[in-house]
Amino acid sequence: MKKNFFKMAMVAAFAMVSGVVSAQTIEFDEITCAPGATATVGVYIQTDAPEKVWGAQFNAKYTDDIKVTAAEINAEVMTGEGAKVTVTDKSKNGFFVVQFTNGAGNNIEGLTTEKTKIGTITVTVPEGVAEGEYTWNVEKAKLNELGGSNQPVADFAVTVKVSADTGIESVSVENDAPVYNLNGMLMNGNLQKGVYVQNGKKFIVK
Numbered sequence: 001m002k003k004n005f006f007k008m009a010m011v012a013a014f015a016m017v018s019g020v021v022s023a024q025t026i027e028f029d030e031i032t033c034a035p036g037a038t039a040t041v042g043v044y045i046q047t048d049a050p051e052k053v054w055g056a057q058f059n060a061k062y063t064d065d066i067k068v069t070a071a072e073i074n075a076e077v078m079t080g081e082g083a084k085v086t087v088t089d090k091s092k093n094g095f096f097v098v099q100f101t102n103g104a105g106n107n108i109e110g111l112t113t114e115k116t117k118i119g120t121i122t123v124t125v126p127e128g129v130a131e132g133e134y135t136w137n138v139e140k141a142k143l144n145e146l147g148g149s150n151q152p153v154a155d156f157a158v159t160v161k162v163s164a165d166t167g168i169e170s171v172s173v174e175n176d177a178p179v180y181n182l183n184g185m186l187m188n189g190n191l192q193k194g195v196y197v198q199n200g201k202k203f204i205v206k
Helices: none
Strands: 014-017 020-029 031-033 037-047 053-061 067-073 084-090 095-101 116-125 132-145 150-153 156-162 179-181 194-198 201-205
Touching: 020 132, 020 150, 031 037, 031 116, 037 053, 037 194, 067 084, 067 095, 095 116, 116 156
Parallel strands: 031 156
Antiparallel strands: 014 020, 020 037, 037 116, 053 095, 053 132, 067 116, 084 095, 132 150, 132 156, 179 194, 194 201
16 A cells, blocks of 8 residues: 555635634545455544544545445544444445544544544455546545534545555465454455455455
């Protein structure tokens, strides 16, 4: 997975907070994934009023069944009681919803005015999807603030690159060294198609 970042949302809304204009953004790592595989992608937020934010949410209309199937919080900053992330698949309507929360009433203590990673999403590309660039249309994105207010982020588009050339080697599993998926879970038995980690290195099973 490439580590360089690209901005997925420009300044979306402006709200007066203690007399200061507050700007909200949501960003992602660059998304590149092979057909029939998964990719773990960082999620970041930025705000001028970090002391008030306790969560973030966005909806995305997907194409060709390329969507988010799992997510994890960044426990280093999401430390509140009840901190979690949920992914809701609205297949009938062609979109999914991702919601990060530090627990209502608990501001994200590790959040600053700098871009902060609040967690990751797992992007799944079904087998048989043709290589190329696909677009998610992200709508109703917002940061949740203390006091019940929500600061909206303008609708934006996300490019998902589907390519067998992800920069990850295609290798055989080495002897009895443990193998983990990208969520850190130990894998047992035969591996399905996807990206895994062994001896600190990523590899892809095709």
